[in-house]
Amino acid sequence: MNIRGFLETSFLDWDGKVSSVVFVPGCNFACPFCSNWLLVHEADSLPEVSLEKIDNFLRQRQDFIDGVVITGGEPTIHPDLIDLVKHFKAMGLLVKLDTNGTNPAVLSKLLAPDSKLIDYIAMDIKAPLNEKYALAAGTKVDLAKIRESIQLIMSSGVDYEFRTTVIPNILGQTEIEEIAKTIAGAKKYALQQFVPNHSLVKAMQALDPHPKETLLSFVEIAKKHVPATIARGV
Template structure:
């Protein structure tokens, strides 16, 4: 497992739990507003070894409930299943953050009971992903991931970072249709700190509070709960 960072304690990343957050290296998307550019385009050695991570975790068995695995994109890691299994063997819950581009990996984790909570970022309507993910990602793949996660029986959430030109009312309508029935849909404000492409903000892509409320009004009747974060 290539580890690019570790947040030793968090009370917000795993809903209802206190946990740590481990960041994996590498991503197959190039969202210009990504706030983890060092993980998307790593320039130096990994932050820590897997052995050091598990040594850290062994000292927190009485303090932490779970581990949130995020990135980058964790599903790109070839040993993700083994990594999750080791965490579970130590008695921790596992939360996976994913962009939904590799539903086969997610399905394998679900089937083997190696994940307890899943959060999927839905960037925009699946048909509008090409500027973010390139031409190789099929919209059907994203729809498959959404359906897989919704029907997994696991606690889950879907999240959209609201930023122009990728998110507008039409995109929110489409996403809300896809995630309909989900327990939680989160509309996220886009911050300006540590962007993958700082020049992206020269285009004034920030979406204001009033428009975010309109997005919430579109989605909130299609899911159990919709919040703005």
């Protein structure tokens, strides 16, 4: 597996868990607000991290690390993702997957009731499932696949969350409510504050995030449909 980043210890990437984070390169989206764009567009400039090095760390800290977060980029574009997940599960670790939801075929294998491969999945929902999605993702998006991934995750029995980075020039109250209606009854929905500093598109770096009070008011709106809605980064 091509791994281009490893964070040994994180208290932020999996709520309630101490995790190590594995970063895999490349993505089939080009979100203008992407802060991981180096990993997405210039991964070859980053040193490769060997699985052996990761394993050594995890073995040494197995009494402290609960699990591994596999993130990107978009992990599901890698054919050997399932092998990587199996590798960490065989070490007795919990596994969380971050995804943009574009590959329901891969998700269905990982979430199959008899596979027990994934312990937690976090899927981004970039925008309401209409023409705004392409704006937020920076590319054409097959919305049927996004819908299929949402349904798969909600019916899987695996613990999960959906999350939206609230980009101020694309997402407001109406859009957040529309997304919340699409995932009504979900186990958890996180509204993440937009951080302009490291955005892929320079123009995004000049955008002010929604004020904290506005974001918190969106949380209240979303709660009408997903009671377990939270704010992150405010």
